[in-house]
Structure formats: structure tokens, C-alpha cells
Amino acid sequence: MLLSLVIGVIVGLTVVAFILLTGRLAARMYPPGGAAWRRILVPVMGTLVSGFLLARYFPNARGSGIPQAKFALFIQEGYISLRTVVGKFLCCSISLASGIALGREGPSVQIGAGIASVLGRRFGLTKASVKALLPVGCSAALAAAFNTPIAAVLFSLEEILGDLHAPVLGSVVLSSATSWMVLHLILGDQPLFHTPAWQLVNPVEFAIYAVLGVVGGLASVCFVKLLLRLRVLFRSFPPSTVWLQPVAGGVLMGVFGLFVPEVLGVGYEYVDHVLGGDFPVKTVALLAVMKLIATPACYSSGNAGGIFGPSLFIGAMIGGTVGSIAHASLPHLTANPGAYALVGMGAAFAGIVRTPLTSVIMIFEMTRDYSIIVPLMISNLISFFISQQLQREPIYEALALQEGVYLPTGESRDELTGIRVREVMQTSVAPVPIDAKVDIAKQRFEQEKCTSWPVGNDSFLQGVIRSHQIETSNPPPATVRDLIAGKRSYPYVHADHPLSYALEQMRHNGVDVVPVVSRANIHEMKGVVTLKGILSTYGLGGDSGLTASP
Amino acid sequence: MSTPGTPAKAPVTPRLALIAIIALVIAGLTAVDRFLAKAQESEVQHLAQRSHADGVSFRRTGKINDAIEAFRKAHALEPKQTEYELDLIDSLIAARKLDQAELLMRDALDREPNDGRANLLAAHLMIANGKPDDAESYYHRAIYGEWPSHAVARRVSVRMELSDFLAARGKHEELLAELLPLQEEAGKDPATRQRLAPLFLAAGSPSRAADEYRALIKQNRNDAAAYVGLGEAELQLGEYGVAHEAFLAAAARKSVDPSIQQKLEVSSTLMGLDPTPRKLTSIEKYRRSLQIMDLARSSLESCGPSHPELNSGETGQLLTSANQMLTSKPPAVITNELAEDALSLAEQMWQARLKTCGAPVSPSEESLRLIMEKLAQ
Numbered sequence: 061m062l063l064s065l066v067i068g069v070i071v072g073l074t075v076v077a078f079i080l081l082t083g084r085l086a087a088r089m090y091p092p093g094g095a096a097w098r099r100i101l102v103p104v105m106g107t108l109v110s111g112f113l114l115a116r117y118f119p120n121a122r123g124s125g126i127p128q129a130k131f132a133l134f135i136q137e138g139y140i141s142l143r144t145v146v147g148k149f150l151c152c153s154i155s156l157a158s159g160i161a162l163g164r165e166g167p168s169v170q171i172g173a174g175i176a177s178v179l180g181r182r183f184g185l186t187k188a189s190v191k192a193l194l195p196v197g198c199s200a201a202l203a204a205a206f207n208t209p210i211a212a213v214l215f216s217l218e219e220i221l222g223d224l225h226a227p228v229l230g231s232v233v234l235s236s237a238t239s240w241m242v243l244h245l246i247l248g249d250q251p252l253f254h255t256p257a258w259q260l261v262n263p264v265e266f267a268i269y270a271v272l273g274v275v276g277g278l279a280s281v282c283f284v285k286l287l288l289r290l291r292v293l294f295r296s297f298p299p300s301t302v303w304l305q306p307v308a309g310g311v312l313m314g315v316f317g318l319f320v321p322e323v324l325g326v327g328y329e330y331v332d333h334v335l336g337g338d339f340p341v342k343t344v345a346l347l348a349v350m351k352l353i354a355t356p357a358c359y360s361s362g363n364a365g366g367i368f369g370p371s372l373f374i375g376a377m378i379g380g381t382v383g384s385i386a387h388a389s390l391p392h393l394t395a396n397p398g399a400y401a402l403v404g405m406g407a408a409f410a411g412i413v414r415t416p417l418t419s420v421i422m423i424f425e426m427t428r429d430y431s432i433i434v435p436l437m438i439s440n441l442i443s444f445f446i447s448q449q450l451q452r453e454p455i456y457e458a459l460a461l462q463e464g465v466y467l468p469t470g471e472s473r474d475e476l477t478g479i480r481v482r483e484v485m486q487t488s489v490a491p492v493p494i495d496a497k498v499d500i501a502k503q504r505f506e507q508e509k510c511t512s513w514p515v516g517n518d519s520f521l522q523g524v525i526r527s528h529q530i531e532t533s534n535p536p537p538a539t540v541r542d543l544i545a546g547k548r549s550y551p552y553v554h555a556d557h558p559l560s561y562a563l564e565q566m567r568h569n570g571v572d573v574v575p576v577v578s579r580a581n582i583h584e585m586k587g588v589v590t591l592k593g594i595l596s597t598y599g600l601g602g603d604s605g606l607t608a609s610p
Numbered sequence: 611m612s613t614p615g616t617p618a619k620a621p622v623t624p625r626l627a628l629i630a631i632i633a634l635v636i637a638g639l640t641a642v643d644r645f646l647a648k649a650q651e652s653e654v655q656h657l658a659q660r661s662h663a664d665g666v667s668f669r670r671t672g673k674i675n676d677a678i679e680a681f682r683k684a685h686a687l688e689p690k691q692t693e694y695e696l697d698l699i700d701s702l703i704a705a706r707k708l709d710q711a712e713l714l715m716r717d718a719l720d721r722e723p724n725d726g727r728a729n730l731l732a733a734h735l736m737i738a739n740g741k742p743d744d745a746e747s748y749y750h751r752a753i754y755g756e757w758p759s760h761a762v763a764r765r766v767s768v769r770m771e772l773s774d775f776l777a778a779r780g781k782h783e784e785l786l787a788e789l790l791p792l793q794e795e796a797g798k799d800p801a802t803r804q805r806l807a808p809l810f811l812a813a814g815s816p817s818r819a820a821d822e823y824r825a826l827i828k829q830n831r832n833d834a835a836a837y838v839g840l841g842e843a844e845l846q847l848g849e850y851g852v853a854h855e856a857f858l859a860a861a862a863r864k865s866v867d868p869s870i871q872q873k874l875e876v877s878s879t880l881m882g883l884d885p886t887p888r889k890l891t892s893i894e895k896y897r898r899s900l901q902i903m904d905l906a907r908s909s910l911e912s913c914g915p916s917h918p919e920l921n922s923g924e925t926g927q928l929l930t931s932a933n934q935m936l937t938s939k940p941p942a943v944i945t946n947e948l949a950e951d952a953l954s955l956a957e958q959m960w961q962a963r964l965k966t967c968g969a970p971v972s973p974s975e976e977s978l979r980l981i982m983e984k985l986a987q
Binding site for chain 2: 070092250333336
């Protein structure tokens with residue numbers, strides 16, 4: 061508990077410094093009444109400098125920070141280096157101040173998790189304890205970065221841990237509250253947004269909020285798909301261009317910013333403006349579209365910064381547009397468009413980040429108005445549902461997948477209970493070489509008394525062959541390679557999966573042996589789990605029957 | 611494979627040294643944060659002040675939309691500065707952006723329900739929204755609200771504004787209720803008295819108005835407007851002679867003003883018409899009564915063409931009786947009763963005229979109105 065307090069204080073102070081430094085730098089780069097050329101030059105130079113620093117010194121500080129924090133939590137046993145923390149702080153301060161369309165919340169989460177990880181290690185805690193500290197750091201960071209302590213706790217549990225009943229709940233709450241107090245001590249009681257007093261003018265508005273949910277959901281899907289596709293594009297470029305790729309985002313921002321300065325940066329000032337209800341609808345709609353393009357471009361090109369803030373910006377602009385149209389059509393039945401902008405923020409957040417509970421509580425915390433809950437829930441849940449239907453993989457999981465990292469999703473985390481695969485798995489087993497003759501594979505089946513076996517070279521897994529494949533192939537295959545040619549997917553489990561999941565994989569794929577692979581790389585085989593081994597664990601007779609390979 | 615129970619790979623710093631390092635880090639970060647926060651605060655304050663000054667300047671030159679933008683920026687930078695927020699609301703009301711003004715107003719009043727200026731602006735907003743009754747209650751809250759500086763003067767000013775508002779709405783009793791404390795609060799301030807006096811007249815209290823004008827004349831013997839005001843108050847009181855003297859004094863100080871000449875004519879006519887002076891002979895009283903009756907008949911007949919029903923029924927009988935009285939020979943013995951009969955007939959015709967055609971609009975009927983009002987008292 062004491063360590064949670066210390067983490068809360070240090071993370072709070074660091075995130076406040078991060079916010080202030082970024083703000084001061086931005087004020088220097090864009091002085092009031094500054095020349096138009098700055099709006100082109102500053103993003104380009106900012107992304108060039110931060111791109112070089114990221115590529116040369118801080119490769120782990122790239123991107124949002126939330127998938128990286130999850131990666132550290134689930135794959136690296138809670139390890140985030142101090143260098144990454146420093147790099148994230150420095151590179152994000154430069155890139156965000158230069159006006160790229162990314163947010164500070166994601167980086168803050170990684171910084172917070174990193175500080176918690178460093179402190180835990182320095183105190184000589186076990187790996188399990190260090191892992192448990194990561195969500196503590198995340199919630200402290202988000203509470204300070206977004207000024208919403210309850211939403212920060214929920215986000216850490218819902219998104220980072222994927223478990224609302226996590227045993228670290230007490231520590232997460234404590235660090236969040238401490239960090240929030242630090243924020244208030246330093247910056248005073250300033251809300252992030254000055255939200256209008258919300259009011260429901262007529263029940264007809266519920267239908268308009270539902271429409272807002274639909275629009276927000278569709279926009280979220282466009283945003284996520286564009287971001288993922290652009291990321292694939294940038295990843296296809298030669299590795300030697302990695303340092304230069306962020307400049308693509310900088311150039312786009314420069315061009316956009318030259319014509320529409322409001323699109324520069326995360327844009328919270330303009331969100332505040334829109335929440336006030338005074339804005340030209342065309343500008344707001346244009347800003348929504350521009351940000352929908354700019355943020356994926358900036359993120360995918362490898363800049364350091366998050367999508368948390370931009371998703372709120374996009375939501376506010378979409379809400380403002382829908383609200384303005386509704387208010388112009390039904391002036392006596394609808395509230396000020398600012399109210400729709402507020403609900404739109406939650407809808408886009410729920411659609412993009414896919415944390416419906418956090419999105420509702422976050423907006424509720426910002427407004428402190430209980431009556432907004434119902435329209436918020438309507439919009440957010442519709443947006444969440446549409447996003448889930450049209451884009452199966454949540455954004456952070458999809459981004460991790462592109463990196464070859466298999467983070468447990470919210471649903472799969474429910475399965476992480478009971479006896480784990482690691483307790484039954486057999487290590488020191490070798491796959492059948494890919495270029496081996498089919499007879500060698502048959503011998504292995506007989507030797508291991510099973511009907512399937514992994515295939516690959518050394519520890520590089522390439523697939524799984526089944527005995528009936530050999531018997532039913534026509535013409536008979538010469539090598540194992542012929543059997544798995546053209547098959548891109550194969551069954552596998554991770555060491556932290558429960559046995560029930562391994563059994564499910566066996567049933568679904570018709571195999572009695574499933575390779576156990578690394579979460580960081582599914583081609584890295586850690587061992588195998590067999591049907592016999594599982595049955596034996598449950599006292600249903602027989603040993604695994606495995607013998608060590610030569 | 612490592613197990614979750616094993617210590618994490620990292621150099622474990624000795625406990626005391628680690629605590630010292632953490633304390634140093636916290637102290638260092640706090641210092642950095644404080645420095646950055648202070649720098650930001652002063653920069654934001656400066657920017658907000660500049661935007662506010664721009665807004666004030668735009669407002670002065672009538673560029674209302676630019677003023678709104680500037681005030682909005684100042685308010686966004688320093689949301690706790692009530693002055694910036696209220697200036698923004700004021701400009702939004704002036705630009706008729708009432709929806710936005712209402713949103714901000716609600717927030718401002720939620721935060722500072724007793725703020726005098728916020729309540730005053732709420733009153734303006736209610737007037738703009740066509741809710742005069744709500745406006746009245748906000749005016750009262752503004753009067754009894756908190757004013758950070760010059761509270762007495764501000765309250766007097768708001769009460770004066772409320773009085774103007776009530777006068778425009780024709781709410782005489784409420785107006786008088788506001789004017790009495792205002793008279794007390796204003797003290798000897800001539801500017802306030804100058805505004806108070808006509809309001810007393812509008813509230814139907816000419817004697818108080820006359821007192822105010824006299825006080826003003828006492829302060830400045832050359833105040834022609836005060837003499838005119840006094841004359842009008844005395845006309846309302848039925849003291850036509852005093853009124854005439856006041857108009858003469860005004861004309862002596864501002865002879866070029868044609869409206870004073872007009873008022874002189876009215877007061878002169880009224881002096882010649884007034885049948886109430888004590889030392890008036892019965893003959894003279896009767897003559898003046900007939901003159902008043904003739905004026906009343908003409909006034910009633912002048913609105914006749916647009917109202918043909920006037921020539922029939924009770925009104926027709928009144929006109930016939932008046933015509934008979936005016937055309938018949940005067941009786942040998944003229945008593946006060948005869949004059950009273952003529953005045954009674956004049957009063958009935960006047961009431962019929964008011965009922966049918968409303969209050970007189972022509973300046974020539976002004977004398978008749980005044981004399982009839984005096985007779986009705």
C-alpha cells in the first residue's frame with residue numbers, strides 16, 4: 061500500500077511535469093499571432109527530431125503506450141526499462157508540442173507503468189509483484205493526465221488488466237487518488253473541459269443520441285481500420301526508413317494545419333469551444349474528418365503519442381455536427397449542440413478504445429451530472445456494438461497483433477482461470493523437421509503414441525500435422541512440407557492458458573497434441589501439451605507417453 | 611523458465627539509499643512542477659488579460675462577434691475569472707446568441723448564485739427571452755446580491771435600471787416601491803435625482819417628483835430642465851399657476867426651446883380653464899365649465915367618424931344635452947350648481963371618449979386631459 065502511495069505521488073508529479081512541459085514547449089513553438097510557416101515547419105521538424113531519437117535511442121517508446129504497457133504486463137512479466145520511460149517522456153514532449161494529432165494519455169500510461177515497474181524492481185520485488193504494480197502506475201498516470209480518477213481506475217481494470225475484480229483494486233484506487241491529489245495541488249481545481257450544464261429538452265432527444273451512437277460507431281470503425289491499414293503500409297517499408305517515417309505524419313499535419321490550424325495538436329482547446337455550443341457546423345464536420353485522417357497517419361508513421369485524446373476530439377466534433385443538424389431541424393425539441401458534443405466524446409471513445417464502462421464514467425466524471433448517464437449509455441453502447449460487429453479485434457489488441465504479439469483479449473482473459481497449461485506442458489520436445497520424409501513423421505506418431513505433432517525447424521514452429529492427413533493425401537506426399545504447404549494457421553496455446561482452453565483447441569482442430577508458444581512470437585515453441593497429459597492431470601489414467609526427442 | 615515468484619532482474623538498491631533517492635526525486639519533481647506551473651499560470655493570465663482587453667475594445671467599437679471570440683478565449687484561459695465569463699455572456703446577449711448565453715449563465719449562477727452582476731445579466735437575458743416577470747426577480751437578486759466593489763453605487767444603478775424597466779411596463783405601484791428606497795440611497799446625488807424625478811412622475815407621484823425638482827433647482831438655479839420637470843409635476847398636481855411660473859423660469863433660462871413654449875401655452879390654457887380656484891365668481895366658474903364641456907364634446911365628436919355608435923344611445927344623448935346647453939341662452943341667475951352640471955356632463959363625455967377611443971393623442975387635448983384628471987380627484 062505504501063508503495064502504491066509512492067507510485068501515485070511520483071507518477072502524478074511526472075505526468076504533471078509532462079503535461080506542463082509539453083504545454084510550455086507548444087507555447088514556444090506556436091506563439092500567439094505566429095507566422096503561418098510555423099504550422100508547416102514545426103510539425104515536420106518535431107517529427108524528424110523525435111523520429112530520430114525514437115529510432116536511435118528509444119525504440120520501445122514508439123506508439124501510444126497502452127499496448128506497450130499491456131505487452132509489459134502480459135509478456136515481459138512487468139518489465140519496462142527506465143530508458144523507455146525517459147524516452148517516452150522526451151520524445152512525446154517534442155512530438156506532441158510540435159502539433160501532431162496524437163494525445164498525451166497513452167504515453168502517460170506507459171510512463172506511469174514504467175515508473176511502477178522501475179520502483180518495483182529497485183525494491184527487489186518478485187516478478188509477480190512487479191507485474192501487479194503496472195496497473196497501479198497506469199491508473200495513477202491516467203488520473204493525472206485526464207483529471208478523472210474513477211475513470212482511471214476503471215480503465216486500468218477494464219482495458220489494461222481486463223478484470224474488474226482484480227485483487228490489486230485497492231492499490232489501483234489508492235494510486236489514482238494520490239496522483240489526482242498531486243495534480244490538484246500543483247494545477248488547482250481546473251477541469252480539463254468546461255462542460256455545459258447538460259439538459260434533456262425532450263424525450264425525442266434519446267432517438268438523436270441513438271443516431272449519434274450509430275455515427276460515432278461507424279466513425280470509430282473507419283478510424284481503427286484506417287489506422288491498422290496505414291500501420292501495415294508503414295511496416296512494409298524498409299527498416300532503414302524507420303527514423304524518417306514519422307515525418308510523413310508531420311508533413312500531413314503541416315499541410316492540414318496550414319489551412320485549418322484547429323486540427324493541430326490534440327485540440328482540447330477547440331473541444332472546449334465546441335462544448336460551449338458556439339461553432340460553425342461546417343468547420344466542426346471538417347475537423348472531424350481531418351482528425352480521422354491525421355491521427356491514424358501520425359500514429360501509423362511511428363510517432364510517439366496516443367489515440368485516447370484524439371478519439372475524444374473526433375467524438376466531440378461528430379457530436380457537435382449531429383447536434384447542430386438536430387438543433388437546426390428541431391430547435392424546440394433539442395438541447396444546445398454542445399451537449400451532443402459531450403455525449404459524442406463518450407461514443408467515439410467507446411467505439412475506438414472499446415471500454416464502454418470507462419467511457420460512460422469518464423464523461424460522467426467530467427460533467428458531474430447524473431442526468432447525462434442515460435443518453436451516454438445509449439450512445440456509447442450503440443457505438444460499442446457497431447464497432448464490435450464491424451471490427452472484431454479491439455484496436456490495442458490489433459496493433460499488438462501486427463507486432464506479432466498476442467495479447468489476451470477481454471474475453472480470453474476470462475479463460476485464464478483454473479489449472480494452467482504451463483503446469484502440464486512438456487518441454488524439451490522437438491518438432492518434426494519440415495523437410496523430413498513422411499515416414500519420419502509416422503515414426504514419431506508411433507513413438508509418441510499420438511495422432512498429431514508440431515512441425516518446424518529447431519524452435520521455429522511452422523505448423524501441426526495429423527496422421528490422417530498422411531493417410532488421406534492423394535498423391536501421397538514425399539515430405540512433411542507438402543502436407544502443410546499453403547496452411548497459414550495452426551492450433552496453439554500459451555503457457556498461461558487454462559487446460560480447458562487446450563482441450564477446446566484439441567477438439568476444434570481434431571488433434572491430441574497442441575504446441576505451446578510464446579505470446580511474443582507464435583513461431584517460438586516452448587513445448588507441447590498432450591491429451592494424455594491433461595487426462596493424467598485430472599487423474600484419468602496414463603502418463604503423457606512422451607519421450608524426449610533425440 | 612522463470613517463475614512469477616522469482617525476484618525481477620534489476621540491481622536492488624539498498625533500502626535507505628532507495629528511500630533517499632525517492633525523496634530526492636519527489637522534491638526535484640515538485641520543484642520542476644511548481645516552476646512550470648507558475649510559468650504557465652503567469653503566461654495564461656497574461657494571455658487572458660490581453661484577450662479580455664481586446665474584447666473590451668471590440669465591444670466599444672461595436673465589433674460584437676470579434677468581442678465574443680476574444681472574451682471566449684479569455685474565459686477559456688481563465689475560467690475562474692467571473693468578469694471574463696460575464697463579459698462573454700453580456701456580449702452573447704447583445705449578439706442575440708441567447709442559447710449560448712443561457713448555458714453559460716446557468717453555470718455562472720450555479721457557481722455564484724449571489725453574484726450581483728451575474729443576476730443583472732440574467733435579468734437582461736430574461737428580457738431578451740421575453741420573460742419580463744423572471745427579469746424582475748433577477749433584478750431584485752442583483753440588487754441584494756454581492757458586488758465586489760462600489761456596492762452601493764452598483765445597487766443604486768441596478769435599482770434605477772429596474773425602475774426604468776418597470777416604468778416602461780407601466781407597473782406604477784412596483785415602480786414607486788423601488789423609487790422610495792432609491793431616493794434614500796441616492797442621497798443628494800444630483801445625477802440620480804435627475805433620473806428619479808421623472809420616474810416619480812411616471813409612478814403617479816407628482817408631489818415627490820416636484821420635491822425632487824425643487825431640490826435640483828436649489829442645487830442649480832440655472833437648471834432649465836428641472837424647471838420644466840417641476841412645471842410638469844405641478845401640472846399633474848393641478849397647480850397650474852405654479853406650473854406656469856416654472857415654465858416661465860425655464861423659458862427665461864432656455865428661451866430657444868420650442869417645447870417649453872408649448873408647455874407654457876398648455877399651462878396658460880389650463881389657468882384660464884380651471885374652474886376650481888376659491889375666489890372665482892359663479893359666472894366665471896360657469897363660463898369655464900362650459901368651455902371645458904365644449905372641449906370635451908369636440909374631443910368626443912372628433913373620434914366619432916370612426917365610431918358611428920357614438921351618435922346613438924347614451925352617448926348620443928350626452929352630445930345632444932351638451933349641444934343644448936352650449937347653444938341655449940345663459941340663465942339669468944348663474945349658480946355654482948349650473949357650473950357643476952356642465953362639469954358633470956363634460957366628465958361623462960370625457961369618460962365616453964376614453965372608453966371608445968382611448969387616451970387622447972393630439973397635443974390640443976392635453977389640456978383637457980389634465981383638467982379632467984384634476985376634476986376627477
